[in-house]
Amino acid sequence: MAQSTPIEVALIGGGIWAREEHAPAVEAAKDTLILKAVYSRSAASAKSLAESISYPVDLYSEDGDKGLDELLKRPDIGAVIIALSIESQPRFIKAALLAGKHVLSEKPVAENIQDAEDLIKWYRADIKGPTWAVAENFRYLNSYNYAAEQIKGMGKITNFQGRQQSCIPIDMKFNLTPWRRVPTHQGGYLLDGGVHNMAGLRLLLGAQPGNEIATLSAFTNQLQPYLPPVDTADMILRTRSGVTGAFQVSRGTTLRADELTIACEDGWVKIENEKVTVSRNGKEQTATVANERTGVPPEVRAWGASLMAGKVVPEQEPEAALADLELIELMLNSGAQNGTPFSCKHQVV
Numbered sequence: 001m002a003q004s005t006p007i008e009v010a011l012i013g014g015g016i017w018a019r020e021e022h023a024p025a026v027e028a029a030k031d032t033l034i035l036k037a038v039y040s041r042s043a044a045s046a047k048s049l050a051e052s053i054s055y056p057v058d059l060y061s062e063d064g065d066k067g068l069d070e071l072l073k074r075p076d077i078g079a080v081i082i083a084l085s086i087e088s089q090p091r092f093i094k095a096a097l098l099a100g101k102h103v104l105s106e107k108p109v110a111e112n113i114q115d116a117e118d119l120i121k122w123y124r125a126d127i128k129g130p131t132w133a134v135a136e137n138f139r140y141l142n143s144y145n146y147a148a149e150q151i152k153g154m155g156k157i158t159n160f161q162g163r164q165q166s167c168i169p170i171d172m173k174f175n176l177t178p179w180r181r182v183p184t185h186q187g188g189y190l191l192d193g194g195v196h197n198m199a200g201l202r203l204l205l206g207a208q209p210g211n212e213i214a215t216l217s218a219f220t221n222q223l224q225p226y227l228p229p230v231d232t233a234d235m236i237l238r239t240r241s242g243v244t245g246a247f248q249v250s251r252g253t254t255l256r257a258d259e260l261t262i263a264c265e266d267g268w269v270k271i272e273n274e275k276v277t278v279s280r281n282g283k284e285q286t287a288t289v290a291n292e293r294t295g296v297p298p299e300v301r302a303w304g305a306s307l308m309a310g311k312v313v314p315e316q317e318p319e320a321a322l323a324d325l326e327l328i329e330l331m332l333n334s335g336a337q338n339g340t341p342f343s344c345k346h347q348v349v
Contacts, residue, residue: 155265
């Protein structure tokens with residue numbers, strides 16, 4: 001049901017992403033969202049998060065006077081953003097939905113395909129009223145959306161290639177969080193960050209119907225001992241229309257690359273962060289398409305607008321996040337089985 005006044009929101013999770021991205025994004029979305037409270041496991045973390053916000057908010061923590069249960073009982077709070085460790089998120093998603101709160105949860109949708117399928121099935125069958133959206137900020141990067149628009153008018157997609165290669169320093173701020181340094185979730189950073197890459201690839205291929213990924217094969221490796229269980233993958237993918245392409249991703253290599261190229265009958269489109277090069281009929285043009293930070297601010301605005309309208313946008317449906325997750329899990333499974341090809345079943349959403 002549509003709403004005419006801004007939704008009052010709580011932020012669950014006091015980590016880096018919540019503090020640096022979600023909190024300022026909610027503050028900036030004041031026409032649709034009002035941040036009222038924050039929750040973290042520790043009072044110190046909740047306090048740290050609250051100090052990054054320009055106005056007072058209520059604090060909740062497990063070691064304080066008021067915890068999650070008290071937060072979810074508040075009738076004024078209509079929605080929550082959940083930004084926790086990968087393994088923690090499903091139980092918080094369930095608790096919030098059962099309490100009648102709309103949810104925006106951070107990617108990935110779950111640790112693995114089976115858990116994601118079960119959670120989505122439960123949500124679709126048992127939850128009536130509150131909505132569940134999954135965050136994927138790459139779908140809100142201007143450079144990717146600009147490139148997708150170019151692809152629509154360049155003839156059929158013929159092939160593609162992508163490279164996302166770098167090395168995560170052992171002392172990088174994200175790597176200092178225990179759940180990332182010693183991951184319990186499959187794939188380590190290849191899951192945590194890899195779903196972004198798959199979302200970007202799917203967005204560009206999706207500019208033309210029929211190019212959903214159908215089959216993939218991969219080899220995986222661990223190059224850095226502090227990035228378990230694997231940090232590198234090389235994939236070959238084929239779409240439903242028969243288009244083939246390659247995607248290389250590594251978080252532990254001395255190689256440096258950040259590019260994704262889609263070839264079409266009339267030319268090609270390449271994204272290199274905010275630089276988009278279009279080669280059409282032999283003539284190249286390069287444009288700088290500025291992204292709004294990491295894509296989180298427009299992502300949060302879209303979520304706020306969807307709550308006001310009473311309907312989740314397709315880009316944030318949990319099934320879209322499941323399609324991203326599926327490609328990573330099949331990549332890891334293929335790598336563990338020496339490149340055995342796997343077929344997809346969740347790519348048409």
